[in-house]
Amino acid sequence: MDFTRFIRGSTPSSTTANATHEANNSAEGSLPRDLLDTLSPLLGFQFNPLMKLFMILYELVGNRLGIDPTYILTAIGLFWAASKLWDQLYTAFYALVRRHFMSSIEVSSSDDIYLHLMKWLAAQPVMVNSRLLFAETASVGAWEEQDDFDAMNPRAITQNPSGFLNFSSEEAKAPPRFTPALGTHNFWFKGRYFGLSRRKESLFDPSGGTHNKPQYKDKEKLVLTCFGRSPEPIKRLLKHAKEHYYLDHDAKTIVRRPSQQSVRRYSHGPMWQTVADRPVRPMQTVVLDDEQKARVLLDMNEYLHPATPRWYANRGIPLRRGYLFYGPPGTGKTSLSFALAGVFGLDIYVISLFDPGLNEEDLLALFTSLPRRCVVLLEDIDAAGLRRSENNEFSSPSSSAETKEQNSEQEQKDKDKDQDKDKAQGTTQKPKKKTDWEVTDLARELRRVSYAAHFDKKGITLSGLLNAIDGVASHEGRVLIMTTNKPETLDEALIRPGRIDLQIGFSAATQAQARELFVRMYESEDAVASPPPKFAEFSLKDHLSSSPLLPVTPFSELPPTPCSLSSDKDGNMTDVSGVTEVEADDEDDEGNDSNNKNDDLDDVPKSPASNPSTKSTGSTVTGKKPSPLFLRNNNNTRKLNGSTAFNIDNKPMTHVELLHLADQFGSRVPAGQFSPAELQGFLLMRKKTPRRALAEIDAWVQGVLRQRAGGSKVLSLSVQ
Numbered sequence: 001m002d003f004t005r006f007i008r009g010s011t012p013s014s015t016t017a018n019a020t021h022e023a024n025n026s027a028e029g030s031l032p033r034d035l036l037d038t039l040s041p042l043l044g045f046q047f048n049p050l051m052k053l054f055m056i057l058y059e060l061v062g063n064r065l066g067i068d069p070t071y072i073l074t075a076i077g078l079f080w081a082a083s084k085l086w087d088q089l090y091t092a093f094y095a096l097v098r099r100h101f102m103s104s105i106e107v108s109s110s111d112d113i114y115l116h117l118m119k120w121l122a123a124q125p126v127m128v129n130s131r132l133l134f135a136e137t138a139s140v141g142a143w144e145e146q147d148d149f150d151a152m153n154p155r156a157i158t159q160n161p162s163g164f165l166n167f168s169s170e171e172a173k174a175p176p177r178f179t180p181a182l183g184t185h186n187f188w189f190k191g192r193y194f195g196l197s198r199r200k201e202s203l204f205d206p207s208g209g210t211h212n213k214p215q216y217k218d219k220e221k222l223v224l225t226c227f228g229r230s231p232e233p234i235k236r237l238l239k240h241a242k243e244h245y246y247l248d249h250d251a252k253t254i255v256r257r258p259s260q261q262s263v264r265r266y267s268h269g270p271m272w273q274t275v276a277d278r279p280v281r282p283m284q285t286v287v288l289d290d291e292q293k294a295r296v297l298l299d300m301n302e303y304l305h306p307a308t309p310r311w312y313a314n315r316g317i318p319l320r321r322g323y324l325f326y327g328p329p330g331t332g333k334t335s336l337s338f339a340l341a342g343v344f345g346l347d348i349y350v351i352s353l354f355d356p357g358l359n360e361e362d363l364l365a366l367f368t369s370l371p372r373r374c375v376v377l378l379e380d381i382d383a384a385g386l387r388r389s390e391n392n393e394f395s396s397p398s399s400s401a402e403t404k405e406q407n408s409e410q411e412q413k414d415k416d417k418d419q420d421k422d423k424a425q426g427t428t429q430k431p432k433k434k435t436d437w438e439v440t441d442l443a444r445e446l447r448r449v450s451y452a453a454h455f456d457k458k459g460i461t462l463s464g465l466l467n468a469i470d471g472v473a474s475h476e477g478r479v480l481i482m483t484t485n486k487p488e489t490l491d492e493a494l495i496r497p498g499r500i501d502l503q504i505g506f507s508a509a510t511q512a513q514a515r516e517l518f519v520r521m522y523e524s525e526d527a528v529a530s531p532p533p534k535f536a537e538f539s540l541k542d543h544l545s546s547s548p549l550l551p552v553t554p555f556s557e558l559p560p561t562p563c564s565l566s567s568d569k570d571g572n573m574t575d576v577s578g579v580t581e582v583e584a585d586d587e588d589d590e591g592n593d594s595n596n597k598n599d600d601l602d603d604v605p606k607s608p609a610s611n612p613s614t615k616s617t618g619s620t621v622t623g624k625k626p627s628p629l630f631l632r633n634n635n636n637t638r639k640l641n642g643s644t645a646f647n648i649d650n651k652p653m654t655h656v657e658l659l660h661l662a663d664q665f666g667s668r669v670p671a672g673q674f675s676p677a678e679l680q681g682f683l684l685m686r687k688k689t690p691r692r693a694l695a696e697i698d699a700w701v702q703g704v705l706r707q708r709a710g711g712s713k714v715l716s717l718s719v720q
Ligand SMILES: Nc1ncnc2c1ncn2[C@@H]1O[C@H](COP(=O)(O)OP(=O)(O)OP(=O)(O)O)[C@@H](O)[C@H]1O
Pocket: 285, 286, 287, 288, 327, 328, 329, 330, 331, 332, 333, 334, 335, 336, 483, 484, 485, 506, 675, 676, 677, 678, 680
C-alpha cells in the first residue's frame, strides 16, 4: 500500500495544493514533502525532535536512494510479522517435539545435584568458551590451596622483603569460576546433544530470613533436555557430574550441619548444608587403646554391612547404633569420630543442641532426612543439660526447676559478693534504698531478664531428643555418636542400651601414648602421608566367621589393602598385613632388615589383652609398647624400621634415633596428667625440633603442674 498517497488523499485541506505539488513531485521522483508538511502541524510533529529526525531521514532516503520509504516501512513491518509468526510456530513445534520426542530433568538449586552439575559445567571447555557466562568468585578451601601449592601453581604464595609469607594479593590472583548464564545453552556430551536451561524464580519466604520480614527469595532451576523418549542419557550425565564432583572426595570427609531455619521450614530447601570437606583423618593418627579402637571399628563395620538390615528386621530390632565417647577435654573424642567417618567413607552430620533455631520438630525432621548411612555427631551432650525433672518428666533446663535454682543461686552469690565487698570496705551493712541502683543491680536484673527469655524459648527437651533419636518415626541406618566430658551427669534414659550400644572412654595420655604422639609429630613426611584407610584395609575373616550377624565374606573378595586386622585363635586382634609397629626395643630396631614380611609378622606385638607387658585400664593401656594396630602401612614400616635418614629441621635423623628420642620423651611425661591435646600443643610449638622438644619437656611438665597447683588456667610464656 502506498501510504504517501493514502495520507495525501485523506487530508482535505491540501487536496488542491497537492495537485500542483504532485506534478512537481512526479518530476522530482515523487518525494513526499507535501505529506510531511501537511502532517507536521496536524500531529504536532514539529514539536517532537524525534519525529523531526524521522522526517529528515524519510526525505533523505527518498531523495538519495530514489526509493519510496513507504516500501521500506512496509517491508520491515512484514519482516516483523513473519518473525513473530515464526516464533509462534517454533514454540508450538518445539513444545510438540519436546512433549513427544524429548526428555527432560529439572534440578533445583537447593539440591546437591545442582552443585555437582555446576562444578562439572564449569570444567567443560565448551561452556567456558560460551558467550553467555556467569562469573562467580571461586572459594578455595585450605586443602585445595595446599594442592595448588604442591602442584607449583603460579598462585603459589609470595614472600615480602622481610621473608615472611604475604597473602595480600592472593585473593586478587584467584581466577573466577565461569558457569553458563541464565538462559538456554546447548552442548554435546558423549556424542549426544543436550539442552540446558538455567532459570531463576522467586519464592515467597514468610519467615523473613535474617530480617524477620516476609520477603521473596530467588531460587534457581536447571532444566536438562535431550532428544529421545528416555531420560537415561540425562541420568547418565547427572551420574557423571556426580562422579566428577566426588573425584577428589575419596580422601575427604564431608561435614554437614542443619541448614538455616528459614531454608528448612519455608523454602522447602535442603535440611542439611555442607560446611566443610576436610581430608580424611587417618585412624592411625588417633592415639587410643587398640582394643577400644578395634571394638568400635568392628562393631561399626558389622552394623554397616549390607546384610545387617535384614538381620535386624527379621528380629524386629530397629536398625540403629549409638556410641558414647566420654572423657576429659582434648583426649580425642571428636578426632575418633572423624577418623571413623573416614574409614567407612561416611559423611558427618553435626547437630548442636544449643542452636537457638532448633526445636523438637526440627530435630525430628533433621533425623528423618538423614541419608541411609552416615555418622551423626552430638557433641558435649552433657552441656545441653538434658535430664528428667523432679516429677520424673523429661525436660531441658529451659523448662526445669533446675534453671530457676541456678538463677536464685546466682542471685544469692551476687548478694554475698556485695556483702563481702562492703565488709572489705569496712562499710556497715545499711539496707539499701530501692532507688540506690548499682552496676551489680543492673547486671543482676539483666541476668534475670535473660533467664526469663530462656524460659520462654521453646528449646529441646530430653523427651524430644529421645524421640528424634529412636522414636517410631526416627531414621534407621545412621550411626549416632554422642560425646561428653561428664558422663555421670547424663540421664540414664539417654544412654540406656539400645540408644548407646558401645561406650568408649578416653583419658589423659599414658606414657606409651605420649611416645606415639612424639613419633607421629616427627616421623618423615612419607610415613605420615599414607593413603586414607578404608574399612577394607582390615581383613576380618576370622572375626566374621564367628559373627552371628554376618555371612562369612571370603577373604579374596575383600579389596586389596595395605593393612589387615585379624584375630588369633584366642580372639586377640593383631595386625597381619604389615601394619606393624616399630619395636620399642632398640636391639630389634638396629640393623634389622624388616623388609621381610615374615620378620614384620614376628615383630607384631600381641594385643594388650594378651601381652603381659601391657595392662588394660578401661580406657587406656599402660605399658611401654605403642599401638600395634592401625599404625602404618608396609612402606612406612619399611622406612621406619630401616636406618634411612630423613631430614627434619634440615638435620638428618634416622628412625632409630627418632624412636629412641620418643622413648625418652614418653618416659618423661607423667602418665595420666596431660591430655593428648596438651602434649600435641607442646610438640606443635617445636614441630621441627624433636631434640629441643626432648630437652624442654621436663621444664614444661614442671611448669604446667606448678601452674595448675596455683589454680592458674593460663600458661605463662616461659612455660609454653
Ligand atoms: N587421642 C588422641 N590422639 C591423637 N590426637 C589427639 C588425641 N586427643 C586429642 N588429640 C588432638 O587434640 C586436639 C583436640 O582433640 P579432640 O577435639 O578430638 O578432643 P575432644 O576429646 O573431642 O575434646 P572436647 O571434649 O573438648 O571436645 C586435636 O587436634 C587432636 O588432634
